[in-house]
Amino acid sequence: MAIPSPAPHIAAFEQFGYGLFLHWGLYSQIGQGEWIMSQQRIPHAEYRKLADTFTAEDFDGRAIARTARRAGMRYITLTTRHHDGFSLYDTKGLNDFDAPHSAAGRDLIAEFVAGCRAEDIVPVFYHTTLDWSRPEFTDDFPAYLAYLRDSVEILCTNYGEIGGLWFDGNWSKRDADWEEDALYGMIRSHQPNAMIINNTGLGNCGALGHPELDSITFEQGRPEALNREGMSKYVAVEMCQTMNGHWGIGAADFRYQSPKEVIENLAACRRVGANYLLNVGPTASGAIPDYERACLERVGDWVSRYDECLRCARPHPAKAQHASDFVLAHPDGRLFVFVHDLGVQGSADVVVRGGRGGAMALSGIDRPIKRVRWLGNDEDMSFSHDADTGLLVFKATGYPYGVHHVVRVAELS
Numbered sequence: 001m002a003i004p005s006p007a008p009h010i011a012a013f014e015q016f017g018y019g020l021f022l023h024w025g026l027y028s029q030i031g032q033g034e035w036i037m038s039q040q041r042i043p044h045a046e047y048r049k050l051a052d053t054f055t056a057e058d059f060d061g062r063a064i065a066r067t068a069r070r071a072g073m074r075y076i077t078l079t080t081r082h083h084d085g086f087s088l089y090d091t092k093g094l095n096d097f098d099a100p101h102s103a104a105g106r107d108l109i110a111e112f113v114a115g116c117r118a119e120d121i122v123p124v125f126y127h128t129t130l131d132w133s134r135p136e137f138t139d140d141f142p143a144y145l146a147y148l149r150d151s152v153e154i155l156c157t158n159y160g161e162i163g164g165l166w167f168d169g170n171w172s173k174r175d176a177d178w179e180e181d182a183l184y185g186m187i188r189s190h191q192p193n194a195m196i197i198n199n200t201g202l203g204n205c206g207a208l209g210h211p212e213l214d215s216i217t218f219e220q221g222r223p224e225a226l227n228r229e230g231m232s233k234y235v236a237v238e239m240c241q242t243m244n245g246h247w248g249i250g251a252a253d254f255r256y257q258s259p260k261e262v263i264e265n266l267a268a269c270r271r272v273g274a275n276y277l278l279n280v281g282p283t284a285s286g287a288i289p290d291y292e293r294a295c296l297e298r299v300g301d302w303v304s305r306y307d308e309c310l311r312c313a314r315p316h317p318a319k320a321q322h323a324s325d326f327v328l329a330h331p332d333g334r335l336f337v338f339v340h341d342l343g344v345q346g347s348a349d350v351v352v353r354g355g356r357g358g359a360m361a362l363s364g365i366d367r368p369i370k371r372v373r374w375l376g377n378d379e380d381m382s383f384s385h386d387a388d389t390g391l392l393v394f395k396a397t398g399y400p401y402g403v404h405h406v407v408r409v410a411e412l413s
């Protein structure tokens, strides 16, 4: 059965590959995640006092966009409004629970978008669909949905062309009529090239939703390859994941991913053609915390070496002997083999961790191969290839002492 081809905005999104997710809002001042209002049952009247101390004094849209670019990311998805109902954008009189009415006194989304534009980063707007501060959410759902659409329309009409809208919260009322036709139709009328995404949540990773949606989501999960045969529309795949165990800053959560883990997760996403949306929770005042920045930069060093095979190379059916290794095909005809757990070569007197090296076998290499070498390196590796069976074996040299890229890429050309 035929596989539909992606609309241009979906193809472009897939080539971004790697993006920064930011959860930032009033809750960031408490430092215990973005669910604190609900978890501690803080009444709206009490919670909204946090707006009086929300200065955003360290929030610099340009600096954040520069951090993302340095990290090798191409887009940023920022919480314009989270479940607490507070908006980082100017709600233009729809309510006064927004950044211009807080101590910040500014439209933070305008600053974010301007910063992204200056650094050639695509801005994407996360927007909650559920709301702990609006009584209509429980009392008069149709009225609430009209308010939600009016809110989103502000985002669609005041900030120029945006990369997408990323919704989250429909899982809170699974059986409700969310009037998705009306919401998505309104977005398309203003922003025909925006990605429209609606997170299906932890329990429903990879579920297909409304036909207008442009990507499926894998919240905190390893994405799987999507079989698109017979689908009426090509949709992208995106995995979002926290850098520790919190979306909004968890100031006492030390269970961070290491750069190694981030590299492996990014590779696992690209293996199935998925985007990796890695989350950071900025500080109370809007800065990227120190560890997160350093981790992003280290991974950025890796991305800059492997950029050419991370964006437009797509999954290839060849199979590697080692389960975590895989092959991507570049449109120019090259194949890239992502090799994990490669050892370091060195004298027996230096203490280096183990790891693999030597013969590596791949099956399903369906095209003539003249050369095998490490990407970004002129070192050729010996190989043998049987074009009839598709079996290719190459002799992987280990890392030179002083180098370890976690995942190394061999180029078959």
Ligand code: GLC
Pocket: 023, 034, 035, 168, 169, 199, 201, 202, 219, 240, 247
């Ligand atoms: C979950 C959480 C929400 C977070 C989202 C990010 O839906 O409820 O707080 O924003 O994941 O994917």
